[in-house]
Amino acid sequence: MxxxxxxxxxxxxxxxxxxxxxxxxxxxxxxxxxxxxxxxxxxxxxxxESKDSLVHELYVQVQAEHAERAAGALATTGGLAERLKAVLHAGLDVMAPYHRFGADFVATAIRPTSPVNPFSTASNPAREASLEIFRQAVDGARPAVPKKLRSDLPELLWLCYMGVTLFWVYDTSDGQQRTRRLVDGAAPLIARGLGLARVPGVGKVLDDVLNLSRSVRS
Amino acid sequence: MxxxxxxxxxxxxxxxxxxxxxxxxxxxxxxxxxxxxxxxxxxxxxxxESKDSLVHELYVQVQAEHAERAAGALATTGGLAERLKAVLHAGLDVMAPYHRFGADFVATAIRPTSPVNPFSTASNPAREASLEIFRQAVDGARPAVPKKLRSDLPELLWLCYMGVTLFWVYDTSDGQQRTRRLVDGAAPLIARGLGLARVPGVGKVLDDVLNLSRSVRS
DNA sequence: ACTTGTTCTTGAACACGTTCAAATTTGGGG
DNA sequence: CCCCAAATTTGAACGTGTTCAAGAACAAGT
Missing domain, CATH: 1.10.10.60 (Homeodomain-like)
Structure with missing residues (x-):
């Protein structure tokens, strides 16, 4: 064989x-x-081909398990805030055993030349899978998120997820409970904040934010 | 001698x-x-004591020069958007010669154990100096920023600066012009966004954001 | 069974960051 | 001028990630 x-x-x-x-x-x-x-x-x-490749292996496995757990959690909740919380907590759950390794992981992953870099081509499948989680979280949310946000939001939330991960790496509190509280606090705030998109003055600014974010990504 | x-x-x-x-x-x-x-x-x-210590030396020097240049640029502008732009561009100017080195710098700096880490005690003076720049940018802005934001804003803007730096590291465009455009676009948006703090619905959400940001930092 | 080409495996080697005991230089006090 | 203690400097060594020429195991065709 x-x-x-x-x-x-x-x-x-x-x-x-x-x-x-x-x-x-x-x-x-x-x-x-x-x-x-x-x-x-x-x-x-x-x-x-390198020690970093082994870290990439870890990254792929963690992403896969995150996708699996998140899908399960998303099946039962409807509100965006709850869905966001579910996805983020699922991510933290999966990473938890590796917390002591987190700093070195991030230091490795942040290099543009590393296979572990989330923007590298080697990480494309893993990142795509991760993005897909956030697309599902947004698409399936009831009440629905404002139309003009629907296409950009998953990517922005994914970026938030990267930010949360960074915060988690630095979080030395017991069981990283500070990060848990951050997620619990931020998720409903984001959901409420999106509702403001319909307020006239806010809508204008938001349009510009979205345009900027688009122009900067291209 | x-x-x-x-x-x-x-x-x-x-x-x-x-x-x-x-x-x-x-x-x-x-x-x-x-x-x-x-x-x-x-x-x-x-x-x-290590190669990283030499990187710390670089970090300190860059911060010092940033403070100097920013102070000069702040003397002549009043609006928050302009002041923010001035400070951020000054930072980019100082870092420019080190762009090729940026990724390794960030990879080093992001380790909590590294002397270069911006949150480490070794970096306290440098970070304090950097924060002071943003305090000046906020305090001296005319028209003044909403009272309830004035104390938290410098730290939040400093965080944005870290974000811009991260973006800059990944920016492979000629002369990192993408980052320049990001700064030019984001600075007025932030200034305008702050004006919304007085809109009733927005104010509530903002209060919660500030509370969360405070509770998470303690 | 023998040959041949491919896949897998080894062990020695290299350059790197870092450490350290020993050697050298320096700066004062007699 | 000499001597001693402290500050400075050296060169060899260690363990690391990584490379590579050489060999061993294997598969397949004849």
Missing amino acids: AAKSEQTRQKLAEVALRMFREIGFEKTTMRAIAAEAGVSAGNAYYYF | AAKSEQTRQKLAEVALRMFREIGFEKTTMRAIAAEAGVSAGNAYYYF
Whole structure:
């Protein structure tokens, strides 16, 4: 079976992710991963082109689990605030075991040249999956969000999610409860804020914000 | 004179900063810095405890120059939008020579354990100086900003500045003109948006936003 | 069974950031 | 001028991520 090779690859990924969780990024050396997986250090590079690639593996797995959990949570709630809370909390739940690793993860991910960078082509599928979660959260919301916002909102919320993640990385409170409170507080505020889009003066400013955000992305 | 030692220290910092600018972070090895400064590699560690410390040196210098330039630009403008633009553009001007180095800088700075981290105690003076710029920009604005915002706004604008910096790091357009356009577009929008604070419905939401932002910072 | 081409694996090597004991230089006090 | 303690400097060493030439295991055709 050709599965022998795939087995080694998975063993490496599994060992790496466990060590990231348990002893952190720096203490998890390539040599240690290889040893624990029962292969030579050089061999690990046959399967993963760099240590960062192993972090990418983690990123992909976390995104996948986030999508799964979020979908479940979205099935039962209707209001935008509740849907947003569900999605964000699901993300935090999935990341929780990796909190001690978070800072190194972000430091790696923020490099434009890294495969882990959420804007890199290597991360395209993972980012697309993540964006899709927010599209569902917005599209399925009752009452519906104002029309003119519907197309841009998912991407903006995804950006908020990146911001929340950043906040979470720095959050040293017990079980990152500060981040939980931030989510609980911010989600209804965002939902209420969107309702203001129909207030005449606000609508004008909002249009300009959306235009700017579009022009800046292109 | 005791300046001999200080001279070596400055030579190292000067060489390091120049190399960061000219050949980037990774190619600037500690051995190369030391060689160029005419000392041994080990000796560089007598003056700087790590390569990151040299990045911190850069951060401090950039902040200082930003403060200086911003103060000059603020002397001549009154409207909040213009003042904000002046401050942000001044920041971009100062950082410009280091753009190629930006990604590595941010990756270093984002680690909570790094001396370069803007929230670290080592960065306290630099951050305080930076915050002071935004305080001046807000306090001296005519027409004045709504009272209830005046105390929180500087910190929030400083956060925006961090965001702009992040955007700038990723901005590969010629001379980072996209970031320039973002600043030109966002500054008047923020100023206009603040005017909405007096609209009844908006004020309520805004109060909650401020409360949340306060509770989350404590 | 033997050959051949591919896939997988190894172990030694490299450059890097960093550490440290030892050597050297420096600056005062006798 | 000499000596000593402190400040400075060195060069070798360590562990890291990564590379690579060489070898081992494997699959398939004859």
